[in-house]
Amino acid sequence: MGAVTAPTATASAAAPSPAQAAVSVRGLWKVFGPGARSVPTDPAARALSRRELLEQRGCTAAVRDVGFDVAPGEVFVVMGLSGSGKSTLVRCLTRLVEPTAGQVLLEGEDLLAADDRRLRELRRHSFAMVFQHFGLLPHRRVLDNVSYGLEIAGTGKAQRRRRAQEVVDLVGLSGYEAAYPHQLSGGMQQRVGLARALAGDPGLLFLDEPFSALDPLIRREMQNEVVRLHREVGTTMVFVTHDLREALRLGDRILIMRDGRPVQCAPGDELLGAPADDYVRDFVREVPRAGVLTLRWIMRPPAADDPLDGPELGPDVVVREATRAVLAADRPVKVVADGRLLGIVGHDEILSIVADAEQVG
Amino acid sequence: MAVAAPPAPSPPAPSPATSSAVGRRRPRRALLAVGVVGAWVLLWVLLQGRDTLFLSPATLTPLHRRLNELADAVSAGRDSSPVFLYGVDLVRAGLDAFVGGVQDLLARPSGGRPVPAVGWLGVVAVATWLATALGNLRVGALTAAGLVLLGLQGLWTESMDTLALTLSAVALCLLIGVPLGVWAGLSPRVHRLLTPVLDFLQTMPTFVYLAPLTLFFLIGPASATVATLLYALPPVVRLTAHGVRSVPPSVVEASTSLGATGPQRLRGVLLPMSTRTIALGVNQTIMAALSMVTVAALIDAPGLGRTVLKALQTLDVGVAFNAGLAIVVLAIVLDRTTTAASERAQTRPDRSRRSARLRRPALLVGAVAAGAAVLLSRTYLWAAQFPSVVGGTDIGIGDDVARTADSVTGLVQEHLSGITGGLKDAVTLFLLNPFEELLTGSPWYVVLTALVCLSALAGGARAAVTTAVGLALVIGTGLWFDAMTTLASTVLATLVVMALGLVVGVWMGRSRRADAVLRPLLDAGQTLPAFVYLVPFLALFGASRFTAITAAVVYAAPVAIKIVADGIRSVPATTVEAATALGSTRWQVVRAVQLPMAGRSLALAANQGVIFVLSMVVVGGLVGAGALGYDVVAGFSQGELYGKGLAAGAAIVLLGSVLDRVTQAAARRAGPDAHAA
Numbered sequence A: 001m002g003a004v005t006a007p008t009a010t011a012s013a014a015a016p017s018p019a020q021a022a023v024s025v026r027g028l029w030k031v032f033g034p035g036a037r038s039v040p041t042d043p044a045a046r047a048l049s050r051r052e053l054l055e056q057r058g059c060t061a062a063v064r065d066v067g068f069d070v071a072p073g074e075v076f077v078v079m080g081l082s083g084s085g086k087s088t089l090v091r092c093l094t095r096l097v098e099p100t101a102g103q104v105l106l107e108g109e110d111l112l113a114a115d116d117r118r119l120r121e122l123r124r125h126s127f128a129m130v131f132q133h134f135g136l137l138p139h140r141r142v143l144d145n146v147s148y149g150l151e152i153a154g155t156g157k158a159q160r161r162r163r164a165q166e167v168v169d170l171v172g173l174s175g176y177e178a179a180y181p182h183q184l185s186g187g188m189q190q191r192v193g194l195a196r197a198l199a200g201d202p203g204l205l206f207l208d209e210p211f212s213a214l215d216p217l218i219r220r221e222m223q224n225e226v227v228r229l230h231r232e233v234g235t236t237m238v239f240v241t242h243d244l245r246e247a248l249r250l251g252d253r254i255l256i257m258r259d260g261r262p263v264q265c266a267p268g269d270e271l272l273g274a275p276a277d278d279y280v281r282d283f284v285r286e287v288p289r290a291g292v293l294t295l296r297w298i299m300r301p302p303a304a305d306d307p308l309d310g311p312e313l314g315p316d317v318v319v320r321e322a323t324r325a326v327l328a329a330d331r332p333v334k335v336v337a338d339g340r341l342l343g344i345v346g347h348d349e350i351l352s353i354v355a356d357a358e359q360v361g
Numbered sequence B: 001m002a003v004a005a006p007p008a009p010s011p012p013a014p015s016p017a018t019s020s021a022v023g024r025r026r027p028r029r030a031l032l033a034v035g036v037v038g039a040w041v042l043l044w045v046l047l048q049g050r051d052t053l054f055l056s057p058a059t060l061t062p063l064h065r066r067l068n069e070l071a072d073a074v075s076a077g078r079d080s081s082p083v084f085l086y087g088v089d090l091v092r093a094g095l096d097a098f099v100g101g102v103q104d105l106l107a108r109p110s111g112g113r114p115v116p117a118v119g120w121l122g123v124v125a126v127a128t129w130l131a132t133a134l135g136n137l138r139v140g141a142l143t144a145a146g147l148v149l150l151g152l153q154g155l156w157t158e159s160m161d162t163l164a165l166t167l168s169a170v171a172l173c174l175l176i177g178v179p180l181g182v183w184a185g186l187s188p189r190v191h192r193l194l195t196p197v198l199d200f201l202q203t204m205p206t207f208v209y210l211a212p213l214t215l216f217f218l219i220g221p222a223s224a225t226v227a228t229l230l231y232a233l234p235p236v237v238r239l240t241a242h243g244v245r246s247v248p249p250s251v252v253e254a255s256t257s258l259g260a261t262g263p264q265r266l267r268g269v270l271l272p273m274s275t276r277t278i279a280l281g282v283n284q285t286i287m288a289a290l291s292m293v294t295v296a297a298l299i300d301a302p303g304l305g306r307t308v309l310k311a312l313q314t315l316d317v318g319v320a321f322n323a324g325l326a327i328v329v330l331a332i333v334l335d336r337t338t339t340a341a342s343e344r345a346q347t348r349p350d351r352s353r354r355s356a357r358l359r360r361p362a363l364l365v366g367a368v369a370a371g372a373a374v375l376l377s378r379t380y381l382w383a384a385q386f387p388s389v390v391g392g393t394d395i396g397i398g399d400d401v402a403r404t405a406d407s408v409t410g411l412v413q414e415h416l417s418g419i420t421g422g423l424k425d426a427v428t429l430f431l432l433n434p435f436e437e438l439l440t441g442s443p444w445y446v447v448l449t450a451l452v453c454l455s456a457l458a459g460g461a462r463a464a465v466t467t468a469v470g471l472a473l474v475i476g477t478g479l480w481f482d483a484m485t486t487l488a489s490t491v492l493a494t495l496v497v498m499a500l501g502l503v504v505g506v507w508m509g510r511s512r513r514a515d516a517v518l519r520p521l522l523d524a525g526q527t528l529p530a531f532v533y534l535v536p537f538l539a540l541f542g543a544s545r546f547t548a549i550t551a552a553v554v555y556a557a558p559v560a561i562k563i564v565a566d567g568i569r570s571v572p573a574t575t576v577e578a579a580t581a582l583g584s585t586r587w588q589v590v591r592a593v594q595l596p597m598a599g600r601s602l603a604l605a606a607n608q609g610v611i612f613v614l615s616m617v618v619v620g621g622l623v624g625a626g627a628l629g630y631d632v633v634a635g636f637s638q639g640e641l642y643g644k645g646l647a648a649g650a651a652i653v654l655l656g657s658v659l660d661r662v663t664q665a666a667a668r669r670a671g672p673d674a675h676a677a
């Protein structure tokens, strides 16, 4: 069994069915080292922890039995600590790393069945990748870096330049077309990386910790940029990060990984509201919850003596936005969806979250 | 080997914790080494002159005669054997045609005309333009000046012969070496396979390539080209592989993720990003080729080397000096130009700068001018043949150079002969002779045992086995006595090189200023072909073993000094600071911290030093050093000694391999070091 199913149905971003998914992954394994092939099929080996596997068999299981579906147009975030297998996972999805076992469907097509030629086709036209360390060509100017993918795909020179200029403008690099990468700041270099990936007009974008090498201010700016681009272009994104705030800002859904295994896959508010285990709970402890949690996660069922004539709010209203209304009312707020009463939120529930946020902040 | 024996220990120094483990083992090993040498001397006294395996110069062993017969058989089969008719001969004809074509272009009368296809004016113009285009205006000017100087020295034709041979060999090197290097850069397996082969090619003294090649490719340009190819190939292969391997994986991955094919990746990423490293390899390959082309004079390769060789054989210092100077000029021009080219490959042109914008049109004009000069040089005799007389005055300076060199030599011999002669006699009498006597005068089994024991102490069991096998094979060549003579000179010269390396290297490692002054000199020294080192020492000391030893010391010292300096420099500053903070004197810091921590560098310096020394001591056979080098040279010139020459070549390779292995084992033992060569 691979996919982590969401424990509660959520309204906004339910997992799509595999048939409609932009990316559909089932039972994906990547094992490095000798005898890697046998690990996914050997029940004894599957049961071992990553460290035991390394000690007993001398191989590293970077990705272990991962499955999920990404809806078209979704921003899907993969999160985890260093070494949890995020990069390996995303490289398996582009076959920069050859998966050991499992299935990957891109828009219904079996990626692992693609031969070299088909794989190159897909890389040139269907998906693209942005890297943590940019991977720019130091001997080429910005415009030539951006058009490099088109050049590889055999696009004519005039068209190549026109398209490159378009994406350079799109990512806000106008005026730097003739600069060499080393003349640009880190943030600008990653804009080039982004532009290069977007130049081929891919339907799917993989980003491996694209902003981890940038300082916080620039990182925030680049995140806004991604939000803007996503709004304008609508590309499906698989975004790897180890920064939970980044994940919460960008991701429709977030997959948390630990030692190569998926732990929980859910929208941000659900991660905070219903962490699957202590690992996730620890993980999400540090973020200000009021800005992420929705009333759905803090409401309680009405007790017998609760007055039920308070104001009404939807279940997906963020706590921070509901605070004023809840505190202003002298009776609990009713959480209502489609005319049905789901629960109530009183001063205590709101204050426990807000006070928590103050402690953290 | 005695060379690699650990340095005589000082009384256990208050060494820091890092080196204490080594510190405890070292004195005992050194003590044992002293014991071995003591026993050896004792046995020498007792058994002196017995079983020395002495062989007089004209005597042949059955092996030598067999090799002679083999050579005869090979030449007899030349006209009938398919291996020759359809293999070797075709290659030889191809090479001769290729090199001949380049010679026709630059150096020798061609196309039914009494002059080469391109005359001196054309060559100077084209070379200047190339240097400017690939490098910069400065090296362009240097090229023009250097080439004109060659003409003024009266050595235009010889220089062009050398240049033609060098360039054709380099062209072949690049043709073979770059693809091979790329392959090795992409495939770790190929890299592993290739490395020992390249190591071997580079350790062998230039000399020993020649004889076996003449067996197949006859005497002349074809053999010279193959020898040069073999000798000059390793740097470009190595550095190309290194360049390709050091392209950041992130960039390679990015290009793969965009759907690049293998060739696209190579053209768009790997090659452009390793251009500078490859250019560095091309530079080293060119310098190695020049060095080998001059030595190939021994097998009748045309050019400056032949002039030097003839002059050396007749002890004509003036002429040798003039031709040697021409080689140096050629070396400087080639080195500076290729270095500038590799620097240009690194720095991105900034089009906004005015000089950069003017560059393209200026180069275009230059190209037209160079074309015109080529045409002129094909039309007028004055532009074709370098003139020696202009407007009635003799502009040649070759004779002046020769005469000056002669008179300086004369003056030195007259006034300083007391010093030079005294030095020579003292070293020969008190160091060289006793040492040589110990190696050659003891029975072979004593020497063999002693050397095996010393190798074991320096490099461990594997080193001892290598020495035993290597020396046993030397006995098999029938040239044990000569080999020991060569070994004596080699070891002595290496000891001096190491002493110099220690003193100067430590100085350079500790003083930035000394480093800044000395390093360019050492770099320059390293680019000069081995041959030219012999000339000044021949002038000073005449034909003798001592001349070869001093030339070897000067030839090998730069490498050793640089390695030691880098080793000293690589000792972390914090460690030095800590030792200083503990109140160590400067000398204590050097002895207790910097030298032990740079131990591996010292051993590496010994390794490189001994290889360089051996190759020069062997060349010294030309100037009276005798022994193996002489056997090789005699093999070239006298048919009946051919087999003996081949055997001597084999003995040199064996000696070189043993010295190389033992010093490398010693280096490994000295442990890892912050500085990896």
Ligand SMILES: Nc1ncnc2c1ncn2[C@@H]1O[C@H](COP(=O)(O)OP(=O)(O)OP(=O)(O)O)[C@@H](O)[C@H]1O
Binding pocket: A032, A033, A060, A061, A062, A080, A081, A082, A083, A084, A085, A086, A087, A088, A089, A242
């Ligand atoms: N080529 C490889 N060979 C062997 N082991 C590898 C290889 N690549 C990755 N691994 C191992 O797989 C595990 C997961 O690595 P991965 O790079 O995917 O982690 P990550 O989550 O991206 O970490 P980071 O945040 O540091 O980038 C690590 O233990 C790593 O050592």
Ligand SMILES: [Mg+2]
Binding pocket: A086, A087, A088, A208, A209
């Ligand atoms: Mg990673």
